[in-house]
Amino acid sequence: MIGEWESRARQYADHPLVIDTNLLLLLIVGAxxxxxxxxxxxxxxxxxxxxxxxxxxxxxxxVRRGLLTTPHVLAEVSNFLRRGAKFRSTLAAFVxxxxxxxxxxxxxxxxxxxxxxxxxxxxxxxxxxxxxxxxLTTDGGLAAAIYSGGGAVINYNHIRFEKI
Numbered sequence: 001m002i003g004e005w006e007s008r009a010r011q012y013a014d015h016p017l018v019i020d021t022n023l024l025l026l027l028i029v030g031a032x033x034x035x036x037x038x039x040x041x042x043x044x045x046x047x048x049x050x051x052x053x054x055x056x057x058x059x060x061x062x063v064r065r066g067l068l069t070t071p072h073v074l075a076e077v078s079n080f081l082r083r084g085a086k087f088r089s090t091l092a093a094f095v096x097x098x099x100x101x102x103x104x105x106x107x108x109x110x111x112x113x114x115x116x117x118x119x120x121x122x123x124x125x126x127x128x129x130x131x132x133x134x135x136l137t138t139d140g141g142l143a144a145a146i147y148s149g150g151g152a153v154i155n156y157n158h159i160r161f162e163k164i
Contacts, residue, residue: 004162005053005154009060012134012152017061018068018102018125020137021076023054023156028077030055032090042080050160057136057154058098067099068133072121074101102128114145129153 019027022042029040030051037043037051058067074095081087095101104124109115112123122142129135129151137143138156146153 005057005159006060008154008159009057012154013060013064015061015132015134015152016065016068016100017058018070018128018133018135019054019058019073020125020135020139020142021073021080021121022138023136024069024073025077025080026051026054027058028081028087028091028094031094032087050156053159054136054156057156061134062098068102068128069095069099070121070124070128071101071103072106072124076121102133104128118142118145126151 025040026037026043026046029043030037030048034048034051037046037048061067074091077091078088081091104127106120109120109123109127112127114126115123118126118141122139122145125135125137125142126145126149129146130149132152134152134154135142135146136154136156140155140157143153143155
């Protein structure tokens, strides 16, 4: 049986995947210490099942078109990993071995009309979605902006709450 995540991912299988901050944070925390998912600020709304599902989604795209990130997402994730070296080591390994970094200069991003409303990181993700990248997020506002702009987006909340 095809899971909800897979039916959503298949429609964008020809796109590289960009993972938004909270879900990348979930991947890093879960890969380092799955028990910490429920104890870590910004991942405590997730559980081990969410971690496993996000891993499957990331692997689905990684073998097809790859995983991308931005320096803005990475800076946010790094800042949220205040718990120590083991989490940042996992982040470093992920960046080096699993992703490619796409850098859109902030001086261009801040000129976007949505910058005041959604911020630098999200404007960067929106720009990537408009360039044939798929964004995986839990941010409903970002997902709506991408969708309304014709970009590719998977709102993980639609997957996770489908299970309930």
